[in-house]
Amino acid sequence: MTKKVKFIYNPAAGDRSVIRYLDNFFEKFQSAGFKLDVYRSMEEGDFRNGLDDLSEDHKAIIIAGGDGSASNVINIMQQKNIELPLGIIPTGTANDFASYIGMSENIERSIDTILKWKIKEVDIGRVNDRFFLNVCAGGVISNIAHRTETEMKNRLGKVAYYLYGLKELTNIKPMALKITSSQREISGEFLAFFIFNSKDAGGFKNIAQFASIDDGLFDLIAIKSANIIKISSVIADLLQGKNINNDNIIYIQDEYFKIEKIGDDRAIEHCDIDGEKGPRFPLEIQLLPKAHKIISG
């Protein structure tokens, strides 16, 4: 039987470097005895077509792209009950999830890692009808990722997130939320919330210090509304992965959260999923333990 891998690439991700490496992909996979079945994502949102013609010969799906591409592919695989392992070649901007699972941003090295074929079962999340991999977030701070223009992200890379973040902090507007977990209910004004599956987001490492991809739990971090001078140093500590013990930070581990807006605040209608626009509020977020196979480093 032919050993095939479905290889999907997003030519627009990151600095578009994936295009320069296509010959490497063919060379390495063919030398390892695989036939590459290639699909180029043609435009925004075009990953579904790439997963339409899978057969028994396919042994894995490989996506070359950033967090958004990997998240879109996971979403479609879950919806279509495709149980193949997913390999991620990190060619995006932040690449939070791929680097968390040990994939190198050196593309040749990450191909070698995939060819070692270490399969791991990881938890994934579902928010309303959308599956996600890394983080579900809401609020002004999390808006940074999807409101930063793709072109600007590609040109400036991670710096774009920081610059946009600083600009946003000056006109910050808190939102009134009710956060319900299976054990607690908290209502109040928040600047942002993040429901982590891994530990990293927006290119920042170890934000959710106690998180793990296969522990059956999400880690929620919610930032309460507070004096902007005081809170900006807390946020800076958070982004640097420092130990946060502050009354304005809520940290809860749970497998289920419901997040509702209180009142009719129109400023934020959608959450953010893995750096892309996600479903509308109210949000029901459920963890699916060890629900997906990935190829890890």
Ligand SMILES: Nc1ncnc2c1ncn2[C@@H]1O[C@H](COP(=O)(O)OP(=O)(O)OP(=O)(O)O)[C@@H](O)[C@H]1O
């Ligand atoms: N051919 C294409 N042209 C433009 N956009 C595309 C194309 N194919 C896919 N997309 C879109 O690109 C977005 C995903 O980009 P992705 O997140 O992978 O890269 P990134 O933003 O550079 O990286 P990261 O999320 O890791 O910072 C998705 O919204 C997807 O629909």
